[in-house]
Amino acid sequence: MVAVTGADPLPTAEDVAWLPVEDTSAVGSARRAVTGLAERLAFPPDRAAEVALVVTELATNLAKHADQGVLLLRALRTGDTAQVEVAAVDRGPGMVDPELAFRDGHSTTGTLGIGLGAVTRLSDHCAVRSSVGRGTILTARFDPRPRRDRPAPVEEIATGVTRPIDGEEICGDAYAIREHGDKLHLMLCDGSGHGPLAASASQAAVRTFLDGDLTTPEDMVRRLHVGMNGTRGGAVAVAELDPAAALVRFAGVGNIVGTVVAERKRGMVSLPGIAGYQARSIRRFDYELPEDAVVVLHSDGLNERWTADPLDRWRASPLVMALDLLREAGVRRDDASVVVARAGGR
Template identity: 40%
Template sequence: MRAIAVKDVSQVAEARRTAVLVAKAVGFGEEDAGRVAIVATELATNLIKHGGGGELLVGSYSDRTGNGVECLALDKGPGIGDFEAASRDGYSTAGSQGSGLGAIARNSHQVDVFAPMGSGTAILVRFREGRPVPGLVSSMPRVGAINLPKTGEDVCGDAWSRVTHARGYKLVVADGLGHGTYAADASQAALRVFQDEKASAPGQILQKMHLALRPTRGAAISVADVDIERHQVTFAGIGNVAGVIVNQDGSVRQMVSHNGTVGHVAKRVQEFIYQFAGEPLIILCSDGLATNWNLRAYPGLAFRHPTLIAGVLYRDFTRGRDDVTVVVTRGEAA
């Protein structure tokens, strides 16, 4: 995923170019890439007109809904309130022609918005190959993530992965020590172990990672096994990585991670089991995200697209001095 600061009109072109590069990298042809360019331009322009500037995140995705490109526009402006009204051509609060949000909706396959009055705007847009079909509602993905390198770095030292099994899924977030290439080497080594040992329990996976990461600079890692049938999460973590269960009533359960660095110092690997009811959100994040957030401060956000949830948390709580990863999942058995 790439982040483009959009503070003035000179940065709109950069946002458009970046979006087109991502589209072509995933195999989009000229027509599909052109739609991505239109929407990226509108999103970036709206960040300036209505949000007082903000940030456009662009990346690829691959999940049960398919493969494609996603753009996430984030600002801390006044919000929108009535998005449906704002999407109608001719509606404007900035003296423009009022066709921007309508163009976004017409040229994309999925749009999700969180923009309460006075609390900023977050707009997620997704594209697949082929023309969008008006009125066709895309199914809701079960996982979404923000994964960004520290400003000035070309690679992200964090990594994450999710695999399904018969009763649910396993999830991992690895935060390589520091940032840059060597941090990425450590986190990618952790993901290789995760794929090889995905049938094992979280504690066993961490033990295997501890051995495999010895030649690297090490990492902070959390592993969660979400069992939908048994309504429980088995969690094991080493280092400054956060795991949170957000229940449907808004209550939050923090999961415990022990001190240490996987690959170097891990005095104790311990699994903890947490029960849940209903269909909670499971959120894992690296220490690039501050820990003082609470979804109860964002009424309705917990029911939005997982990537949109991750984006709002990133917007409001990124530390801004490290790689950052936020992974949001909803429960579903394979």
């Protein structure tokens, strides 16, 4: 979950479904799933059909060319408008020239080559990152309104992704983001255990974080500790990005990993404990925040030994960066979550 307050709010984001695409039999299921999501979000039939066409093409490409391909379906809400966002992630061979692959008529398999071109034509915003030998990540966003009524895309400054453990439909991790003036506040919670009870703990953290005025990270963690009383508890962390002061202020209880990535990767300190149950020491730590830095928070569903290379990873959109980290480091059998924010803001 994302919630951002400010003069130009970003949407709330719901990770609706992770759909493995291992062969062509999964294409129809992906098309039906995104059609159902678009209908639930009140998309007009013709626009829902366009979204379904794009997902069909993406799923077909994953089935034909990718290794460990997966589709993520997301619902984005701002005010009274909802959008569909789709991400295709794989560990396939990658593309030497992603821009060429999106031109109509280009094909590597002897087909007409119209599939990926449809993504750019029919979506309101798309992004792609592909590396030979590492795979491809593609994201696309769809607005239901007529094209003449759609606002210009807002630059993405922060977002997150959650993925439940295999066998669960509900992720026990949750996050929220708030914007106040030039500052950006990130919160990530890993509810203890898995399933609905873990999700209940993390959602209590989200409600507490969003309720009331913003405070310092250490005071916010204290509020989260109290707000999670009566739940299973969990690990929590709060980061405040302050570009004017060139600082990120961080406080955490438990094993949420916080990192500042600039010329190198620098970890931030989270103290032992379980928010909502036992938190003997809550402290804030300050770190330098270069203008071009990226701040990452993630749960222990990711291995923290990911690297800061390649450098072009950190020039992508926050969603692509989050998915790239999840693909590389989300190897543990656990709920997983990642939040990524740019230091420079809008």
